[in-house]
Amino acid sequence: MKKYIATRMATMFGVLMITLLITISLVGSNMDTILKQGVVFQIRSEITENPAIAQSFSSVAEFEGFIQTQIEHRIKEIGLDEPWYSPQRVGMTMYKIMLLDFGNATFLTSDEGSSDVRDILFEKLPRTVLLFTTATIIISIIGIFLGALSSNRVGSTVDRITSSFAIISSSFPVWWIGMLMIFLFAFTYQIFPARATPDISASDSGYIGSLLYHMALPLITIVMIGFGSWAYMVRNFMVGTMQEDFIMAKKTIGIKQGRITYVHALKNAAPPIVTVLALSLSGSLGGAIITEAVFDWPGMGRLYFEAITVMDLPVIIGATYLLTVFFLVSIFIADLLYGYFDPRVRTEK
Numbered sequence: 001m002k003k004y005i006a007t008r009m010a011t012m013f014g015v016l017m018i019t020l021l022i023t024i025s026l027v028g029s030n031m032d033t034i035l036k037q038g039v040v041f042q043i044r045s046e047i048t049e050n051p052a053i054a055q056s057f058s059s060v061a062e063f064e065g066f067i068q069t070q071i072e073h074r075i076k077e078i079g080l081d082e083p084w085y086s087p088q089r090v091g092m093t094m095y096k097i098m099l100l101d102f103g104n105a106t107f108l109t110s111d112e113g114s115s116d117v118r119d120i121l122f123e124k125l126p127r128t129v130l131l132f133t134t135a136t137i138i139i140s141i142i143g144i145f146l147g148a149l150s151s152n153r154v155g156s157t158v159d160r161i162t163s164s165f166a167i168i169s170s171s172f173p174v175w176w177i178g179m180l181m182i183f184l185f186a187f188t189y190q191i192f193p194a195r196a197t198p199d200i201s202a203s204d205s206g207y208i209g210s211l212l213y214h215m216a217l218p219l220i221t222i223v224m225i226g227f228g229s230w231a232y233m234v235r236n237f238m239v240g241t242m243q244e245d246f247i248m249a250k251k252t253i254g255i256k257q258g259r260i261t262y263v264h265a266l267k268n269a270a271p272p273i274v275t276v277l278a279l280s281l282s283g284s285l286g287g288a289i290i291t292e293a294v295f296d297w298p299g300m301g302r303l304y305f306e307a308i309t310v311m312d313l314p315v316i317i318g319a320t321y322l323l324t325v326f327f328l329v330s331i332f333i334a335d336l337l338y339g340y341f342d343p344r345v346r347t348e349k
Contacts, residue, residue: 008335012328019324020094023317025085031313032084034106036075043070102318107310108303111202117318120303123202125322128288128299131215135222136281142227144266144273147234151242152261159235166232169225178294181221192217196297218295233276237269244268271338278334282327 024031047053047067057063075081082089096102102117110120150159186194193199196218198210241247242265250260288301296302300319307315 005336008332012332015328016324017094020097020321021090023320024090024093027313027317028084030311031317032080034313035103036080038104038106039074039078039080040071043067043074097317097321100318102321103314105307105315106312108306108312108315111298117314120315121300121318121322124298124300124303127211127297128292128301130211131218131292131297131299132222132288133281134215135219135226136277138219138223139226139230140277140280142223143230144234146227146231148238148261148266150231150235151238151265152257154239162228162231162235166228169228172225173290174221174225175290175294177225178218178221178291181217182295185217196292196295198298215297218291218297221295222291230280234269234273237272238265241265241269274337275334278330278337282330 044067047070053066054063057066072081079089079092084090100118102121104115105117105120108120109115110123112119112123114120146158146162150156150162153159182194185191193214196214198207198214200207200210204210238261242261247260247265250264251257255264288297288299289305290301291297292299292301293305300323303315304319306312307319
């Protein structure tokens with residue numbers, strides 16, 4: 001097992017490095033321009049804050065020459081005088097990203113006013129994890145229960161309703177259902193707020209309660225769209241398992257049908273279900289852009305949308321890195337759980 005874990009971690013690290021290289025290659029030249037502009041802005045701000053420096057020069061040309069010298073010195077000091085594709089620059093950039101040093105955002109700030117990309121990301125990330133992890137857990141519980149029930153009653157009314165609802169719910173895009181839910185429950189009946197962003201400060205004592213209340217409508221929408229397809233998937237996984245000989249044997253010896261379905265059959269169908277669950281969780285975090293944009297949920301998805309809109313590259317790179325890490329960790333956990341539920345794939349010494 002130790003060898004297996006070490007191999008998987010090495011593979012994950014390699015995938016992460018390749019993702020970083022691709023990301024840096026795509027935005028390298030633009031990022032280089034932004035960093036140099038940031039240096040210019042920083043130098044001019046430092047000089048502006050100290051009027052005595054400007055007063056020590058007899059002419060504007062001399063003063064501008066001094067500023068340019070300082071800018072060139074700072075650019076060389078932090079290594080920006082090398083081309084962005086040089087091994088030294090690429091290696092240093094990847095090293096900083098792995099240490100979660102993403103620099104400062106060009107346009108965006110956190111709710112507290114910080115332009116540090118790390119502060120922005122770690123402010124938004126818990127909200128996205130809260131919404132989509134909660135939704136995925138609820139979807140999986142409902143989907144597994146209904147799917148197992150349908151697999152035990154193939155062709156029944158419950159099975160037909162579950163299959164039909166899965167097809168219908170999967171046919172509608174989440175943004176369209178979200179807009180209908182907002183129109184119905186925010187404007188027509190006014191049960192939930194139209195915007196999922198709380199209208200009070202994050203430092204307020206009632207912020208958590210307000211956040212959960214504002215989360216209700218997007219959560220209901222995501223669950224309503226997702227549990228049908230989950231139930232249909234689990235049903236298909238378990239239909240074959242319910243026909244296995246060991247299931248027939250357990251029925252013969254008098255074990256209750258509910259225990260057979262939800263304990264023995266479900267455990268044997270668990271490996272693919274766990275894999276899809278891990279992929280769904282990581283995929284939901286990465287696919288949160290449209291959902292959060294529609295509901296105005298203050299998480300990573302909306303941050304990604306805003307960063308792409310204004311081309312805030314440091315934020316885009318930081319968000320891409322974090323989402324990639326979450327995806328790889330989810331896959332790693334899925335592999336471990338797969339080995340737990342299916343002893344045949346366990347690595348032997």
